Amino acid sequence: QGIAEAQFSLGKMYYEGQGVRQDYAEAARWYLKAAEQGDPVAQNNLGVAYAKGQGVRQDPVQAEQWYRKAAEQGYAQAQYNLGVMY
Structure with missing residues (x-):
């Protein structure tokens, strides 16, 4: 139904293999x-x-773009990840 919180939770379940087979x-x-x-x-x-490169083709440009979107919203881990990239 397009609920972001549920979509995120499903992603986390598949990433960690919680209750489902791990599938990046x-x-x-x-x-x-x-x-x-x-x-x-x-x-x-x-x-x-x-x-x-987990579940997608490794792409530092895409990584930077997604980190930046989260960092601009004040998400500290993304700010850190973006800083590490630079």
Whole structure:
């Protein structure tokens, strides 16, 4: 139904293998849905996926873009991750 919080939670479940088989690609798919709605934690986690190549093709440009979106919303972990990239 497009609820970002639920989409993020599904992404986290797939990323960590909580109650489901661990599947980074499925995690990234759900994180993207939440991230596109502005969820800063999902944006950061999607950045991590791109930085590490977990479930998506490794892409530092995409990682930076998602970290920046979350960082601009004040999400401290994304601000840190963005700083580490630089």
